[in-house]
Amino acid sequence: xxxxxxxxxxxxxxxxxxxxxxxxxxxxxxxxxxxxxxxxxxxxxxxxxxxxxxxxxxxxxxxxxxxxxxxxxxxxxxxxxxxxxxxxxxxxxxxxxxxxxxxxxxxxxxxxxxxxxxxxxxxxxxxxxxxxxxxxxxxxxxxxxxxxxxxxxxxxxxxxxxxxxxxxxxxxxxxxxxxxxxxxxxxxxxxxxxxxxxxxxxxxxxxxxxxxxxxxxxxxxxxxxxxxxxxxxxxxxxxxxxxxxxxxxxxxxxxxxxxxxxxxxxxxxxxxxxxxxxxxxxxxxxxxxxxxxxxxxxxxxxxxxxxxxxxxxxxxxxxxxxxxxxxxxxxxxxxxxxxxxxxxxxxxx
Numbered sequence: 574x575x576x577x578x579x580x581x582x583x584x585x586x587x588x589x590x591x592x593x594x595x596x597x598x599x600x601x602x603x604x605x606x607x608x609x610x611x612x613x614x615x616x617x618x619x620x621x622x623x624x625x626x627x628x629x630x631x632x633x634x635x636x637x638x639x640x641x642x643x644x645x646x647x648x649x650x651x652x653x654x655x656x657x658x659x660x661x662x663x664x665x666x667x668x669x670x671x672x673x674x675x676x677x678x679x680x681x682x683x684x685x686x687x688x689x690x691x692x693x694x695x696x697x698x699x700x701x702x703x704x705x706x707x708x709x710x711x712x713x714x715x716x717x718x719x720x721x722x723x724x725x726x727x728x729x730x731x732x733x734x735x736x737x738x739x740x741x742x743x744x745x746x747x748x749x750x751x752x753x754x755x756x757x758x759x760x761x762x763x764x765x766x767x768x769x770x771x772x773x774x775x776x777x778x779x780x781x782x783x784x785x786x787x788x789x790x791x792x793x794x795x796x797x798x799x800x801x802x803x804x805x806x807x808x809x810x811x812x813x814x815x816x817x818x819x820x821x822x823x824x825x826x827x828x829x830x831x832x833x834x835x836x837x838x839x840x841x842x843x844x845x846x847x848x849x850x851x852x853x854x855x856x857x858x859x860x861x862x863x864x865x866x867x868x869x870x871x872x873x874x875x876x877x878x879x880x881x882x883x884x885x886x887x888x889x890x891x892x893x894x895x896x897x898x899x900x901x902x903x904x905x906x907x908x909x910x911x912x913x914x915x916x917x918x919x920x921x922x
Contacts, residue, residue, distance in 0.1 A: 579681035582606045586615040590626060590640060591633030593618050594900050598804075604668040606678055607641050613676040616641030619668075620809060627827060627898040630854060647672045650679050657682050693739040695811055696790040700782060701728060701799035702748030702773050716750040718799035719757060726757070728799055732764055738808035740795070746771040746782040780878030789866045796880075798860035804901040805861065813897055814863035820892040821884055822863040825856035826899050859899055868892070 581600035584593060586607045593605045597620060605618040618641050626640035647670045648657060661669055661684055671680040701718040718728035732743065743761060747754050747770055761768030771785045779796065793811055805824065814822040830853045838846040862880060871886045872878055884894050 578602070579678075582681060583608055583678070584637070586610075586638055588637045589633060590623060590631060590635050590637050593637045593640075594623060594633065597623075602668065602681065602683065604681070605637070606670060606681070607637060608678070612678075614645075614647065614670060614672055614678050616643040617645040617668075617670065618642070621813070623900055624813075624898045627900060628896070632827075633900070645670065647676075648682070649673070692741065693808065693811065694742075694792055695740055695794055696742045696744060697731075697735050697740050697795040697797065697807070698744045698746065698771075698783065698786070699728065699731060699797055699799045700779050701745050701754055702751060702776065702782070703800070704749045714750075716747075716753055719753060722802065727802060728754070728758070729764075730802060731797060731799065732758075732761075732766060734804075735795070735807050736764065736766055738806060738811075740807060741766045743768045744771055744786065745769075745799075746773060746785075748773040748776060776877075777875070778877050778879040778882075780872055780880050780883040781876055783864075783869060783883075784872035784874045784876065784878070786869065789869060791866070793863050793865055796862040796864060801860045801903070803859075803861070803899070803903040805899055805903070806901075810861065810897050811863055814895075817895050818893060819863075819895045820865045821868050821887050821894045822897050823880070823884060823894070824859040824861035824899050825896045826859045826903055828855050828857045829853070830855075856896060856898070859903055861897075863897075 578600065579602070582596065582602045582604055584596050584605050584607055586609050588596075588607065593607075596605045597603065597618075603620060607615040607618065609615045615638065618637060622640045622642065626635070631639060646660070646664060646666065648660065650671050650673065657669060661667065661682065667684040669682040670678055671682060672678055699718070701716065703717055719726040721727075722730060728745075735743070743766055745754060745758070745768060751770070751772060755770060758764075758768050771782055773782055773785070777784070779798070783796065793814055795807055795811065810822065810824065832851050832853070834850065836848040836851055837844060838848065858881065868883070868887060871883060871890070888894050
């Protein structure tokens with residue numbers, strides 16, 4: 574069960590969080606093994622460790638050992654395969670380093686099914702009804718989700734990435750030039766998925782569009798804006814949502830804003846301190862969500878509602894609403910310059 578490419582997960586203990594992210598993307602093993610100068614295991618890093626670090630305010634330039642698990646579960650090379658599987662199953666882990674008595678890494682056990690795409694029962698709802706005013710003249714005769722990036726519509730990129738995560742059922746909410754989207758995608762059979770449509774007579778906002786869903790999903794469902802290009806693992810976001818027992822999860826991006834001036838702190842007339850060009854860090858809405866079906870109870874059919882309003886209703890009712898910090902590539906294609914950036918990012922892959 575130990576894999577051949579386990580060395581792809583190795584990284585020096587002086588690496589940065591950004592380098593750990595790059596390692597996860599390169600190896601597809603969903604774990605980083607941080608090594609000391611003596612080639613011994615210092616600790617491990619998973620995707621969840623990175624997102625928790627971002628919530629603590631750490632950046633990709635900070636040292637990776639700030640988020641590593643210093644005492645990870647490991648096994649010796651002699652352990653029977655059946656016992657290894659039992660350990661992984663009981664502890665709900667997909668990777669298990671193999672080390673000797675000196676903590677030198679000899680291999681990596683990976684859960685057999687981890688590299689096999691799972692079929693998920695989850696539905697993805699895509700908001701594809703906007704007019705794309707800032708993208709004119711590109712959107713005068715073409716709905717924004719059908720604008721091409723790397724030779725195919727943005728919406729195709731979203732569908733194909735979701736399908737790789739095992740998602741095969743989609744609901745497209747359409748309004749402006751919606752007939753063009755329906756003509757292009759039809760029932761989704763060309764992409765091996767099933768597509769139905771929510772037709773807005775007037776713009777209702779993301780939450781308002783969800784109020785028009787005729788048949789509620791049976792479990793957690795994804796919602797995304799149709800103009801968001803991202804490398805996020807949609808399946809990872811669903812798993813994160815379920816793990817934290819949330820009713821609604823919002824993907825967020827770290828945003829930094831630098832004050833161009835030195836800030837003077839005061840207490841009445843008295844100067845209490847100075848701060849030279851401080852940086853204000855915050856989380857901003859990335860336009861991707863996971864919801865439980867009963868979150869729809871907080872909507873009125875056909876009434877305008879944006880997603881922050883829906884999250885606030887849930888929060889005030891005592892329901893758990895959480896964030897999913899993104900470290901993956903992300904772009905909200907709202908202006909002509911964004912189209913060019915999306916094109917360049919796709920060409921670089």
